[in-house]
Amino acid sequence: MTGTIIVNKNEIDNRYAWLLALVNSAGYLLSTGSINVYVSGIIILVINLFLMLTDSAKLEASGYKSPLVILGVLFGPIYIIHRAIILRKTEVPYYAIVWFLSLVTLMYITSVxxxxxxxxxxxxxxxxxxxxxxxxxxxxxxxxxxxxxxxxxxxxxxxxxxxxxxxxxxxxxxxxxxxxxxxxxxxxx
Structure with missing residues (x-):
């Protein structure tokens, strides 16, 4: 259910993981607009940090180990990958697949x-x-x-x-x- 508060290990709120998977696309759109590339990078970093900390807290409240937020801040994919590993027994990590596909697409668009x-x-x-x-x-x-x-x-x-x-x-x-x-x-x- 969308918007469900996590009660146990069977109910995992993936909203923040999905937002993390898509936030790099928003960063690309920001950097192509009138906003300075460095400013958009800082904005995306802050958004990523907020989403990782919030998602990590939700997972811990649900009884799961917290993914590596500090490494995720330094290298964003680590958080998504670690989260998928932690939850792999309970669900297919579609958000990790979407994150990977959006990264490949953005790399192609950027190179063009x-x-x-x-x-x-x-x-x-x-x-x-x-x-x-x-x-x-x-x-x-x-x-x-x-x-x-x-x-x-x-x-x-x-x-x-x-x-x-x-x-x-x-x-x-x-x-x-x-x-x-x-x-x-x-x-x-």
Whole structure:
């Protein structure tokens, strides 16, 4: 039953374990918003600590050994894994499976985001070079590139924001590990 107060070893309140399994996803969403990455990390750490301490107290009240909260604070997965080991005889630890799947998903999303940020940064440098070399517009430079669409595994549609405020459509082709080509649809004035 959801919201049941633990009375004995047969009734285990898993709300806090489920929240722990999902809190990293919330941390990712916080860090992609306007909140500083370090601030969101501290917020998630405090939430994790609160959830672990509360869950640990509920388990102890139910007669179970408390999982390692201190190690869980240092390395979050330890608490979830230890909790699953402690309770393995009484239930399937679906929250641990969800935690693992959310971690793998977040690692994949983060790696894609990092790759796109690196590609955008490299493309911005090339846009500045194109502006300054081909058009003799030394006062103009690229301020940012934002990928709009991944056309296929190696080609992206994007737009570059130029120092004069104009937005220029560009194409980015990832040729290899260290080589990209950038094409511009027009030249800013």
């Amino acid at each position: 985001d990092e790759y796109n940020q690196e590609l955008e940064g490299a493309a911005c440098v090339i846009v500045t070079e194109i502006l300054q070399e081909n058009n003799d517009q030394r006062e103009l430079e690229c301020k940012a590139v934002k990928i709009d669409e991944k056309v296929n595994d190696t080609f992206y549609k994007a737009h570059a924001i130029i120092s004069n405020g104009e937005s220029v459509k560009i194409g980015i082709e990832d040729k290899s590990d260290d080589e990209i080509f950038v094409t511009m649809s027009s030249t800013p004035h």
